[in-house]
Amino acid sequence: AQSVSQHNHHVILSEAASLELGCNYSYGGTVNLFWYVQYPGQHLQLLLKYFSGDPLVKGIKGFEAEFIKSKFSFNLRKPSVQWSDTAEYFCAVSSGYNKLIFGAGTRLAVHP
Amino acid sequence: DTAVSQTPKYLVTQMGNDKSIKCEQNLGHDTMYWYKQDSKKFLKIMFSYNNKELIINETVPNRFSPKSPDKAHLNLHINSLELGDSAVYFCASSRGTSQETQYFGPGTRLLVL
Numbered sequence: 001a002q003s004v005s006q007h008n009h010h011v012i013l014s015e016a017a018s019l020e021l022g023c024n025y026s027y028g029g030t031v032n033l034f035w036y037v038q039y040p041g042q043h044l045q046l047l048l049k050y051f052s053g054d055p056l057v058k059g060i061k062g063f064e065a066e067f068i069k070s071k072f073s074f075n076l077r078k079p080s081v082q083w084s085d086t087a088e089y090f091c092a093v094s095s096g097y098n099k100l101i102f103g104a105g106t107r108l109a110v111h112p
Numbered sequence: 113d114t115a116v117s118q119t120p121k122y123l124v125t126q127m128g129n130d131k132s133i134k135c136e137q138n139l140g141h142d143t144m145y146w147y148k149q150d151s152k153k154f155l156k157i158m159f160s161y162n163n164k165e166l167i168i169n170e171t172v173p174n175r176f177s178p179k180s181p182d183k184a185h186l187n188l189h190i191n192s193l194e195l196g197d198s199a200v201y202f203c204a205s206s207r208g209t210s211q212e213t214q215y216f217g218p219g220t221r222l223l224v225l
Contacts, residue, residue, distance in 0.1 A: 044216040102155040
């Protein structure tokens with residue numbers, strides 16, 4: 001069965017620090033990969049996605065992620081975080097019928 | 113001009129009651145979904161409809177019944193509510209069922225007392 005693991009459950013950073021959130025998935029076939037963000041009290045918004053092509057994908061708000069097939073990983077990065085990046089971040093994988101399997105989420109707190 | 117909308121936003125009810133949550137999308141998408149987010153923020157898919165046809169039906173109690181009157185609407189009816197049903201329920205939609213981004217609604221926070 002497919003699964004998604006997010007290694008960091010809680011991350012606390014100061015503004016301007018660099019961010020990397022880990023995501024590993026288990027699935028033998030072709031996958032589509034996503035990072036969604038949920039700001040406090042809001043709905044999920046797509047940060048970025050990977051379907052095929054360049055394994056380094058750029059998303060909104062300065063986020064990027066790299067798909068490393070050999071490691072089954074899709075880590076999220078941002079070189080310099082801001083207080084407004086405080087949110088819950090979800091990695092997800094989809095396959096047949098576009099069913100999204102989510103990781104447990106990483107709660108990011110950025111202190112000014 | 114909300115893309116995916118849900119009503120109500122908050123729902124507080126007693127155990128044993130029956131309640132419905134409505135979802136509407138104005139994106140012209142063919143596929144709609146229901147997800148449940150528990151108190152630990154874990155998100156899990158429940159159902160998906162494509163062109164009003166049920167295509168994903170995860171291991172969900174029979175008390176939960178989705179209904180899609182047309183492509184733009186997917187409602188969730190819950191019978192005999194239990195304490196464990198307390199969660200945030202998110203509706204989502206996508207253009208199709210293959211390599212498509214899902215757009216999420218604002219969520220319905222259900223509290224069963």
